[in-house]
Amino acid sequence: MNKWITSALIVGGLLASQVSSQAVAQDGDKHDAIRLGIDVPYEPFVMRDADGQLEGFEIDLGNELCARANLDCSWVEQSWDGIIPGLLARKYDAILSSMAITPERERQVMFSLPYYNTPSVWITARDRDIDIDDKDSLKGLSVGVQRGTIRDVYVTQEYGDVLDIHRYGSSQDVVNDLKSGRLDLTFEDFPIANDAIDFRKDDSPYKQLGDSIKTPTSIFGKGAAMAFRQRDKDLAAKFDKAICEVYADGTFDKLMEQYFDYDLSVRPSEKDCAK
Amino acid sequence: MEQLSGWFTELLSGNLIFTANTLSFYWDGLVTTVQLVFLCLLLGLVLAVPLAIGRGSKRRWIKLPIYAYTYVFRGTPLLIQLYLVYYGVVFFDGIQDSIFWVVFKQAFFPALIAFTLNTAAYTTEIFHGAIKNTAKGEIEAARAYGMSRKLMMRRIILPSAFRRALPAYGNEVIFMLHASAVASVVTIMDLTGAAYYVYARFYAPFQAFIFVALIYLCLTFSIMFVFRKLEKRLLAHLRPLGG
Numbered sequence: 008m009n010k011w012i013t014s015a016l017i018v019g020g021l022l023a024s025q026v027s028s029q030a031v032a033q034d035g036d037k038h039d040a041i042r043l044g045i046d047v048p049y050e051p052f053v054m055r056d057a058d059g060q061l062e063g064f065e066i067d068l069g070n071e072l073c074a075r076a077n078l079d080c081s082w083v084e085q086s087w088d089g090i091i092p093g094l095l096a097r098k099y100d101a102i103l104s105s106m107a108i109t110p111e112r113e114r115q116v117m118f119s120l121p122y123y124n125t126p127s128v129w130i131t132a133r134d135r136d137i138d139i140d141d142k143d144s145l146k147g148l149s150v151g152v153q154r155g156t157i158r159d160v161y162v163t164q165e166y167g168d169v170l171d172i173h174r175y176g177s178s179q180d181v182v183n184d185l186k187s188g189r190l191d192l193t194f195e196d197f198p199i200a201n202d203a204i205d206f207r208k209d210d211s212p213y214k215q216l217g218d219s220i221k222t223p224t225s226i227f228g229k230g231a232a233m234a235f236r237q238r239d240k241d242l243a244a245k246f247d248k249a250i251c252e253v254y255a256d257g258t259f260d261k262l263m264e265q266y267f268d269y270d271l272s273v274r275p276s277e278k279d280c281a282k
Numbered sequence: 283m284e285q286l287s288g289w290f291t292e293l294l295s296g297n298l299i300f301t302a303n304t305l306s307f308y309w310d311g312l313v314t315t316v317q318l319v320f321l322c323l324l325l326g327l328v329l330a331v332p333l334a335i336g337r338g339s340k341r342r343w344i345k346l347p348i349y350a351y352t353y354v355f356r357g358t359p360l361l362i363q364l365y366l367v368y369y370g371v372v373f374f375d376g377i378q379d380s381i382f383w384v385v386f387k388q389a390f391f392p393a394l395i396a397f398t399l400n401t402a403a404y405t406t407e408i409f410h411g412a413i414k415n416t417a418k419g420e421i422e423a424a425r426a427y428g429m430s431r432k433l434m435m436r437r438i439i440l441p442s443a444f445r446r447a448l449p450a451y452g453n454e455v456i457f458m459l460h461a462s463a464v465a466s467v468v469t470i471m472d473l474t475g476a477a478y479y480v481y482a483r484f485y486a487p488f489q490a491f492i493f494v495a496l497i498y499l500c501l502t503f504s505i506m507f508v509f510r511k512l513e514k515r516l517l518a519h520l521r522p523l524g525g
Contacts, residue, residue, distance in 0.1 A: 091485045115485050155482025173469040187372035
């Protein structure tokens with residue numbers, strides 16, 4: 008009996024010393040296990056394969072960044088309109104979910120360097136004759152956007168007085184109503200449109216109107232970046248370094264070509280990477 | 283007026299979320315919600331009276347279809363009914379070219395139809411219960427006077443049934459106001475839609491929703507007030523003397 012107690016005490020003592028030595032070792036390296044929040048699906052950035060596993064460009068990129076930063080990452084699913092509150096509520100430690108940098112969001116979270124940027128496009132039915140630059144001719148037309156996105160902000164600001172803006176909870180709903188004929192126009196993120204609406208071929212039922220839109224930067228921002236809680240500066244710095252690395256050695260381009268037939272890279276400047 | 287708007291601007295200054303712009307969103311939302319709820323309740327009421335009479339009919343071919351209708355609409359969530367009407371109508375081939383498209387193109391009318399059918403189902407059951415509970419003595423007295431079934435319904439059964447149904451119907455009105463919050467999922471900018479917009483735009487869920495909750499509370503209180511007054515008048519005979 009005594010032996011048991013003695014050995015239990017020894018084991019307990021060992022464990023305790025183990026814990027304290029770990030705590031010391033981790034002091035400069037608190038974020039060993041990191042949870043990344045992501046809104047699923049957003050093809051081809053993130054989707055589920057036949058077995059239900061997450062895959063896609065952002066999953067590959069995120070895992071690559073984590074490997075370079077020596078972090079053990081796991082993914083947490085979160086729907087878009089609760090993704091920043093979820094970060095602040097510590098449901099995960101960072102967002103890696105195609106989140107564009109905007110001043111409004113910067114008040115709530117801290118961003119990494121941008122890792123990609125995509126244009127937005129106006130889309131309408133092929134037989135429609137609409138001039139998006141002639142505002143008077145747009146009166147009474149309906150446009151569908153996903154609520155709370157930068158496209159919503161842009162359309163509200165630039166076309167709020169002429170277009171009838173319908174705001175949807177998801178981009179699938181926007182596409183549904185474009186196809187049903189309820190919407191005359193949609194202003195959509197290029198990748199979403201590319202995936203969900205057939206508009207790039209000459210004989211497809213929909214077409215792009217005008218040029219792709221990337222400005223003003225005050226709305227469309229510098230691009231998509233990872234988002235962190237304001238105080239996690241060390242963690243953000245690690246990912247900034249990893250983003251610079253994947254751009255410098257061509258890993259980013261390789262991943263991009265694997266998933267996209269258009270360019271969405273935003274090469275970080277040397278100044279940003281020198282920090 | 284100038285003084286008022288000056289006071290207003292001062293009140294809002296330094297506030298990033300509740301600008302004049304977002305407040306106008308809330309105001310438009312309030313107007314839409316009140317319109318939608320008032321119209322669907324009115325239409326639902328008009329539908330429910332004949333349906334409630336039919337529901338109590340002895341003829342099975344009248345009674346059963348009405349029962350099936352109320353059973354289905356009370357047995358499924360309003361959100362599902364709204365989705366089915368809004369997205370479901372698109373599956374009818376060629377509806378885009380028909381005259382119905384004028385109605386179904388906007389989100390307002392599909393929502394109005396779904397809400398009306400839903401509240402009519404509940405109201406039918408409320409009225410049916412009240413009609414069934416008419417005191418036997420009242421009916422026997424009417425018969426003794428030689429009233430026809432129609433006249434008896436009009437003069438005796440319905441007036442007393444409506445009075446008895448009033449408290450339950452008041453509840454249904456309040457439930458419908460709250461249920462109308464689902465309208466925002468089909469792009470209607472009602473009160474909840476406005477709150478969602480402010481939430482998504484500023485990432486401020488607490489402020490956006492607490493504000494809209496207060497507006498709903500005010501609406502509920504005014505509905506309760508109206509029904510309390512009505513009950514006091516119409517159900518005076520049920521109160522104890524001097525009470």
